[in-house]
Amino acid sequence: MNILSLLNSIPLYGICGGIIAFVAVVCVIFLIRAYRAGVAIGMDQTRLKQVILSSATFSVLPSVGILLGVIALSGSLGTPWPWLRLSVIGALHYETQVAQAAAEQVGMTSLSAREMTPQNFVTIALLMSICIIWGMALSVIFNKSYLKKLQKNTRKESSQGGFGDQAMSAMFIGLVSAYIGSYIGGFVSGNGLFTFSGSILPLIVVAVSGLAMALCLYLSEKKKKVWIDSFSIAGSMLLGMAAAVIANLYL
Amino acid sequence: MNNESFEKYNAGTHILGRIFSVITLVLLVGAPFLIGLFLGAMPDLSAVGKGFLSVGIIWFVSSIVEFLVYTPMLGAGGGYLAFITGNLINMKIPCAINARDQVGAKSGTPENEIISTLSIATSSLVTILVLALGVLLLVPLQPVLQSEVLQPAFENVVPALFGAMAYKYFRGNLKIAAAPLVLMSLLFILVPSLTGSTSFMIIPSGGLAIGIAFLFYRQKAKALAQETDLHTKAGDKS
Numbered sequence: 001m002n003i004l005s006l007l008n009s010i011p012l013y014g015i016c017g018g019i020i021a022f023v024a025v026v027c028v029i030f031l032i033r034a035y036r037a038g039v040a041i042g043m044d045q046t047r048l049k050q051v052i053l054s055s056a057t058f059s060v061l062p063s064v065g066i067l068l069g070v071i072a073l074s075g076s077l078g079t080p081w082p083w084l085r086l087s088v089i090g091a092l093h094y095e096t097q098v099a100q101a102a103a104e105q106v107g108m109t110s111l112s113a114r115e116m117t118p119q120n121f122v123t124i125a126l127l128m129s130i131c132i133i134w135g136m137a138l139s140v141i142f143n144k145s146y147l148k149k150l151q152k153n154t155r156k157e158s159s160q161g162g163f164g165d166q167a168m169s170a171m172f173i174g175l176v177s178a179y180i181g182s183y184i185g186g187f188v189s190g191n192g193l194f195t196f197s198g199s200i201l202p203l204i205v206v207a208v209s210g211l212a213m214a215l216c217l218y219l220s221e222k223k224k225k226v227w228i229d230s231f232s233i234a235g236s237m238l239l240g241m242a243a244a245v246i247a248n249l250y251l
Numbered sequence: 252m253n254n255e256s257f258e259k260y261n262a263g264t265h266i267l268g269r270i271f272s273v274i275t276l277v278l279l280v281g282a283p284f285l286i287g288l289f290l291g292a293m294p295d296l297s298a299v300g301k302g303f304l305s306v307g308i309i310w311f312v313s314s315i316v317e318f319l320v321y322t323p324m325l326g327a328g329g330g331y332l333a334f335i336t337g338n339l340i341n342m343k344i345p346c347a348i349n350a351r352d353q354v355g356a357k358s359g360t361p362e363n364e365i366i367s368t369l370s371i372a373t374s375s376l377v378t379i380l381v382l383a384l385g386v387l388l389l390v391p392l393q394p395v396l397q398s399e400v401l402q403p404a405f406e407n408v409v410p411a412l413f414g415a416m417a418y419k420y421f422r423g424n425l426k427i428a429a430a431p432l433v434l435m436s437l438l439f440i441l442v443p444s445l446t447g448s449t450s451f452m453i454i455p456s457g458g459l460a461i462g463i464a465f466l467f468y469r470q471k472a473k474a475l476a477q478e479t480d481l482h483t484k485a486g487d488k489s
Contacts, residue, residue, distance in 0.1 A: 062338070139272055182452070229353060
């Protein structure tokens with residue numbers, strides 16, 4: 001039996017699928033508790049359902065992108081392990097890098113099935129786990145006290161007007177700015193300083209999905225088509241991604 | 252539900268969050284050993300130790316930053332779930348922020364806690380479902396997902412997400428967004444190698460945006476205080 005057949009065998013699917021099923025149950029428990037608590041504090045059930053619907057439509061396309069990460073890693077690590085990692089705890093942009101770095105640590109020249117042995121695999125798998133568990137570990141230890149401290153500050157602030165919300169929005173604006181800046185930098189200097197020969201596709205996608213979002217907000221706010229809110233992000237993303245396919249044919 | 256019972260809900264969230272996080276931690280770290288029993292090989296712990304010291308430290312520092320920055324955005328339930336299920340920057344954070352804005356919930360309120368948890372739980376379940384279906388249908392789906400024509404679409408999921416979110420957030424906050432956007436663009440143009448560390452660049456970019464937002468907040472608060480002062484004085488005279 002070659003290494004990929006071993007890594008794609010039923011026991012591995014069982015182990016990884018079992019952990020994923022456990023996490024799915026955890027999500028269902030949190031979902032139900034939050035919904036009930038929302039109803040109990042008097043939140044509008046239609047709004048709660050709208051949040052669930054819009055979060056679901058929002059997540060479909062990025063999830064397909066994550067599925068591609070599973071496929072990309074499955075050639076060297078089999079399918080069950082990347083399936084587990086990208087369903088639970090992992091992040092699309094981390095996994096390939098960590099797996100590659102872990103492969104180098106066990107003496108492989110590259111992350112490939114050709115050089116993979118059972119011991120290399122379990123060592124890489126353990127290193128991948130240990131590298132990325134810290135957010136969860138910090139949550140276990142500090143989430144409660146950190147939020148308590150923040151809430152104290154928020155209460156103090158709200159008596160003076162409150163800056164918390166603006167800080168959150170500003171942090172998110174900073175996050176988006178960093179990514180858009182990286183696309184601009186990639187185009188202008190990606191293949192050498194000021195050569196303007198890097199990939200322009202991300203910028204085209206940003207522009208198209210931004211315009212699509214503008215249209216959705218116009219329809220929702222000015223034309224009172226409020227239902228569009230739940231699909232505005234997913235629809236804008238879809239148009240942006242379609243623009244990438246079309247633009248790529250002409251570039 | 253009164254304040255007291257919401258506190259109870261919150262306390263329950265922390266208990267469940269901690270228990271489930273610890274179980275997930277044990278499962279994730281234990282899985283390679285369990286798989287090792289089946290494969291007849293155990294992890295090389297010295298390689299794991301060396302590997303952690305050379306690459307893991309970076310992720311450790313990154314995790315501390317992610318925890319400090321994202322926990323206030325996600326609240327208790329959303330925070331535990333997001334750190335269990337991962338994919339924070341490219342999905343969970345934008346999803347929670349979008350849901351919060353849709354409802355108009357203010358941070359630190361019970362509404363925000365509920366909305367954040369609902370959105371992260373839903374988002375995680377959708378990912379789990381899409382990946383499970385994808386893995387189940389891997390053979391028929393692979394040619395479609397890996398077709399050369401569609402590759403640019405799948406390679407640009409994150410720009411598509413941030414393009415839509417940028418319009419939504421920049422339009423009402425142009426004065427806050429301009430400086431970090433210009434600064435980040437210049438940095439990435441002048442130091443192209445930074446592209447590999449975009450997730451770290453969120454910190455200075457976010458810090459700058461928060462700083463500018465704070466200046467505007469202070470300005471507005473001062474103007475409001477002066478206006479109130481004037482009204483009070485006018486009231487006293489009359």
